[in-house]
Amino acid sequence: MLNMSRYRAVLALPGVRSLLAVGLLGRLPSACAAIVLTLYVVLDLDRGYAAAGLIGAGVTIGAALGTPLLGRFVDRYGLRPVVAATAVVEAIFWCTAQALPYPALAVAALAGGLLRLPAFPLVRQSIAAIVPPERRRSAYALDSMAVELSFIVGPALAVLLATTAGPRAAMLALAATALASGVAFYLLDPPVRTEAEGVGTDPAVPLRQWLRPRLVGMLAVAAATTLVLGGSDVAVVAAMRDADQVGWTGVVLALWGAYSLAGGFAYGAASRAPGPAALLVLMAACTVPVGLGGGQWWLLALALLPAGVLCAPTLAATADVISRLAPAQVRGVAMGLHGSAVTVGLAVGAPLSGAVMDLRSPPWGFAATGLVGLAVALTVLLGERRRRAAEPPPTGPDNLT
Numbered sequence: 001m002l003n004m005s006r007y008r009a010v011l012a013l014p015g016v017r018s019l020l021a022v023g024l025l026g027r028l029p030s031a032c033a034a035i036v037l038t039l040y041v042v043l044d045l046d047r048g049y050a051a052a053g054l055i056g057a058g059v060t061i062g063a064a065l066g067t068p069l070l071g072r073f074v075d076r077y078g079l080r081p082v083v084a085a086t087a088v089v090e091a092i093f094w095c096t097a098q099a100l101p102y103p104a105l106a107v108a109a110l111a112g113g114l115l116r117l118p119a120f121p122l123v124r125q126s127i128a129a130i131v132p133p134e135r136r137r138s139a140y141a142l143d144s145m146a147v148e149l150s151f152i153v154g155p156a157l158a159v160l161l162a163t164t165a166g167p168r169a170a171m172l173a174l175a176a177t178a179l180a181s182g183v184a185f186y187l188l189d190p191p192v193r194t195e196a197e198g199v200g201t202d203p204a205v206p207l208r209q210w211l212r213p214r215l216v217g218m219l220a221v222a223a224a225t226t227l228v229l230g231g232s233d234v235a236v237v238a239a240m241r242d243a244d245q246v247g248w249t250g251v252v253l254a255l256w257g258a259y260s261l262a263g264g265f266a267y268g269a270a271s272r273a274p275g276p277a278a279l280l281v282l283m284a285a286c287t288v289p290v291g292l293g294g295g296q297w298w299l300l301a302l303a304l305l306p307a308g309v310l311c312a313p314t315l316a317a318t319a320d321v322i323s324r325l326a327p328a329q330v331r332g333v334a335m336g337l338h339g340s341a342v343t344v345g346l347a348v349g350a351p352l353s354g355a356v357m358d359l360r361s362p363p364w365g366f367a368a369t370g371l372v373g374l375a376v377a378l379t380v381l382l383g384e385r386r387r388r389a390a391e392p393p394p395t396g397p398d399n400l401t
Contacts, residue, residue: 090178124143
C-alpha cells in the first residue's frame, strides 16, 4: 500500500526541497555531456563516432576515478571548498573544450571528468545527513526521480540547442550551468554530516574496517543496475533501427523514463519494499525478454514496462543501504564509490550490448546485459543469505538486502 505521508514527512524536513532542486540543476551538465561532446566531435571537428566515443570514455574514466577522491575531500574539509574548486574547473573545461583540437580535447576530457562538480554523490551524502534513517528510502526515491528527470530533460534541451545554435553554444551553456549550480551549492551549503557527527573532526576510518563484503555487494548491485540500463539503452536504438522505426526511438525512451519515474514514486511511498539485490533480480529478469517486442515500437515500449518501473527503485535502494553501512567519517568516499560504480556500469553496459548485437541481433543485447545483471544480483543475494545464517537478522522497517 502506498503511503503519501512518507513523502510529506521527507519534504517537510528543512533543506530537503532546496537540496533536490539544486541537485537537479547540478546534474544537468553530466546528463548532457556525452551527447554534446558527440555532436561537437562529429559536426564541428568532422570526426567519426568512434572518435567521439573515446572523448566520452575519457570523461567517464575521469569521473570514475575522481568521485571517491573528491568525496574524501568533502569528508575532510566540508562541501564548500570542493564545490568552489570543481564548479570553476568544470566551467573552464566547457569554455575551453569548444576551442580545442581533438588531441587536446582528449586530454582535457579526462581532466574534466576527474574534477567535475560531484553533484550526484553530494546530494546523496547530504540526504544521509538531513534525513533520519527511517525516512531515507523515500528521500532517495525522490532523488532517483530527480536524476531521471535530469536525464530526460537535459539531453533533449542540449540536442535542441546544439542543432539550432551549434555544439559550441551548447558547451558554453553547460559551462554557465555548471557555474550556476556550483554557486547554488555553495550558498545552500547543505550539511554532509549531522551536527553530532561534525565535519573533519575524526580520524579517517581505515578502508578495511568499512569496505566490507556487504558494502562491496551493494556497489556491485549499483554497477550491475546501470550496466543493464546502459545496455538496454543501446539495444532500444538498435531494435528500432532493425524494425525501420527509428523515428519512434525518442518516444520509446521517453516512456521508459516515465516508467522509472512511476516506479520510483511507488517505491518511496510503499510501507515496505524489497532490498537492492532482490530488486535487481526482478529488473534483470524482466530485461532478458524485452527484445521479443522489438518488431513494433509500441510492443517494445510495453515490453520495457516491467523492467522500467524497477530502474529508479533499484538505484535508490543501493544509495540508501550504502548511506547506512558507511561510517559518517567516510560517507563522502562511500557515496563517491557508489557514483563510480554507477558510472562504470553505464560505461560497460553499452559496449557489451553493442558487441553482442554485432554478433547476433538486437534482442540479444537485452538478453546479455539482463543475464549479467541477474548473475550479479543472485551472487549478492547468496552472500546475504550466508551472512544472515551466521548472525541475527537486522531490525527496522526496511530490508537492506
